[in-house]
Amino acid sequence: xxxxxxxxxxxxxxxxxxxxxxxxxxxxxxxxxxxxxxxxxxxxxxxxxxxxxxxxxxxxxxxxxxxxxxxxxxxxxxxxxxxxxxxxxxxxxxxxxxxxxxxxxxxxxxxxxxxxxxxxxxxxxxxxxxxxxxxxxxxxxxxxxxxxxxxxxxxxxxxxxxxxxxxxxxxxxxxxxxxxxxxxxxxxxxxxxxxxxxxxxxxxxxxxxxxxxxxxxxxxxxxxxxxxxxxxxxxxxxxxxxxxxxxxxxxxxxxxxxxxxxxxxxxxxxxxxxxx
Amino acid sequence: xxxxxxxxxxxxxxxxxxxxxxxxxxxxxxxxxxxxxxxxxxxxxxxxxxxxxxxxxxxxxxxxxxxxxxxxxxxxxxxxxxxxxxxxxxxxxxxxxxxxxxxxxxxxxxxxxxxxxxxxxxxxxxxxxxxxxxxxxxxxxxxxxxxxxxxxxxxxxxxxxxxxxxxxxxxxxxxxxxxxxxxxxxxxxxxxxxxxxxxxxxxxxxxxxxxxxxxxxxxxxxxxxxxxxxxxxxxxxxxxxxxxxxxxxxx
Numbered sequence: 001x002x003x004x005x006x007x008x009x010x011x012x013x014x015x016x017x018x019x020x021x022x023x024x025x026x027x028x029x030x031x032x033x034x035x036x037x038x039x040x041x042x043x044x045x046x047x048x049x050x051x052x053x054x055x056x057x058x059x060x061x062x063x064x065x066x067x068x069x070x071x072x073x074x075x076x077x078x079x080x081x082x083x084x085x086x087x088x089x090x091x092x093x094x095x096x097x098x099x100x101x102x103x104x105x106x107x108x109x110x111x112x113x114x115x116x117x118x119x120x121x122x123x124x125x126x127x128x129x130x131x132x133x134x135x136x137x138x139x140x141x142x143x144x145x146x147x148x149x150x151x152x153x154x155x156x157x158x159x160x161x162x163x164x165x166x167x168x169x170x171x172x173x174x175x176x177x178x179x180x181x182x183x184x185x186x187x188x189x190x191x192x193x194x195x196x197x198x199x200x201x202x203x204x205x206x207x208x209x210x211x212x213x214x215x216x217x218x219x220x221x222x223x224x225x226x227x228x229x230x231x232x233x234x235x236x237x238x239x240x241x242x243x244x245x246x247x248x249x250x251x252x253x254x255x256x257x258x259x260x261x262x263x264x265x266x267x268x269x270x271x272x273x274x275x276x
Numbered sequence: 277x278x279x280x281x282x283x284x285x286x287x288x289x290x291x292x293x294x295x296x297x298x299x300x301x302x303x304x305x306x307x308x309x310x311x312x313x314x315x316x317x318x319x320x321x322x323x324x325x326x327x328x329x330x331x332x333x334x335x336x337x338x339x340x341x342x343x344x345x346x347x348x349x350x351x352x353x354x355x356x357x358x359x360x361x362x363x364x365x366x367x368x369x370x371x372x373x374x375x376x377x378x379x380x381x382x383x384x385x386x387x388x389x390x391x392x393x394x395x396x397x398x399x400x401x402x403x404x405x406x407x408x409x410x411x412x413x414x415x416x417x418x419x420x421x422x423x424x425x426x427x428x429x430x431x432x433x434x435x436x437x438x439x440x441x442x443x444x445x446x447x448x449x450x451x452x453x454x455x456x457x458x459x460x461x462x463x464x465x466x467x468x469x470x471x472x473x474x475x476x477x478x479x480x481x482x483x484x485x486x487x488x489x490x491x492x493x494x495x496x497x498x499x500x501x502x503x504x505x506x507x508x509x510x511x512x513x514x515x516x517x518x519x520x521x522x523x524x525x526x527x
Contacts, residue, residue, distance in 0.1 A: 140315065
């Protein structure tokens with residue numbers, strides 16, 4: 001399956017024609033919980049046509065603050081009411097000192113953070129009564145690191161017993177920003193834990209820094225890394241195209257999704273021979 | 277859940293979050309000083325863009341410097357509580373009112389303007405409120421059902437009528453306004469006379485027939501309504517049904 005991030009910016013156009021034909025849609029529960037009126041009607045129309053995946057923004061599993069159980073309860077209700085197939089969140093924090101920041105800040109790669117965050121993910125899974133997938137986020141600076149990024153991620157996934165949302169663009173962005181081999185990084189990930197893949201575009205702002213904007217088309221090196229990841233994975237998982245800004249014609253998004261599907265199908269078909 | 281005592285990891289996280297909100301950096305080991313500024317920029321942009329989209333008239337009224345200073349002040353001093361970013365602009369309004377922010381003194385119209393702009397968002401976005409009613413009825417015998425997706429507003433300045441840049445001190449008065457969301461999801465603002473505003477307040481309390489409404493009005497104000505007054509109220513009821521401020525009837 002290849003899906004699209006359902007955004008209010010193009011909801012009407014998306015629902016009004018067939019230029020964009022995803023196999024599922026994804027939303028952030030935060031943007032739809034407690035929403036009625038025009039947007040709810042539109043959302044219902046989308047849900048009648050497409051399976052729903054969800055991707056949270058504000059749960060802040062990496063936060064020093066206490067988990068927001070009231071909000072978590074609302075998320076649980078939302079997931080049940082919409083029949084959401086997947087709930088994923090970011091390996092980052094968006095709230096600290098009781099203040100939401102509405103962006104994804106990098107967690108220090110420390111053993112202390114591993115223990116804290118893994119425990120919180122387990123709690124979230126207990127409350128939601130489902131396994132969640134955790135996304136490797138892009139980051140622009142390390143923060144007081146004691147572990148390498150791969151050590152940190154793998155320890156969290158193991159201790160939390162959660163799924164992994166593999167954002168291939170984020171791996172590419174991080175490998176560029178922090179000077180490592182993206183393919184070598186992918187090889188060290190627990191691919192059996194990957195339950196969902198995200199793909200997106202980015203913006204290079206200097207010779208040494210790429211920002212994960214979701215505002216551009218996917219670039220060829222990220223498609224190549226996706227091909228590599230699919231070959232490593234060797235099985236089908238849902239893939240999402242994220243586009244949050246500079247929304248192009250629907251046809252252009254469909255072309256990107258077609259390309260993702262083509263690469264995925266080819267990689268999966270090739271795999272048995274490659275494995276043999 | 278019991279949280280552990282403050283730890284080094286938490287302190288570093290707190291320092292980064294504080295930097296994003298205030299721009300004041302304390303030492304965090306391993307941080308790339310150049311790149312970390314992007315986080316400050318990203319957080320600031322999200323808050324600024326969300327507020328600018330929520331309050332376009334306020335953004336137009338204030339100078340760029342005033343807007344930036346007010347938003348920066350809010351971001352650095354107010355801990356945003358809502359996990360839903362679309363709800364954050366209400367906290368901005370509440371913050372300025374609670375702090376009696378100096379910008380409200382410079383622009384007396386601002387308090388009403390912010391509330392006017394926020395109410396449009398809140399009504400547009402609010403959860404559906406379902407009430408039972410039928411569309412056909414007789415207001416003399418059937419009770420009138422008010423649209424529950426509404427807000428009753430009392431403005432001192434005509435922010436619902438005029439561009440705020442053109443509002444002057446002479447415009448200061450009492451403006452009774454009812455805002456509601458129609459079936460298409462559109463938010464409409466209607467200025468009413470104080471008497472009709474009171475009629476809507478009665479209906480917000482409970483569904484009433486037209487004679488009950490008139491009786492309550494006469495009782496509260498100790499007066500006898502003329503036939504012309506009664507026709508005026510009946511006319512208002514008919515118009516309110518047409519505009520979906522009143523949804524219909526119930527026994």
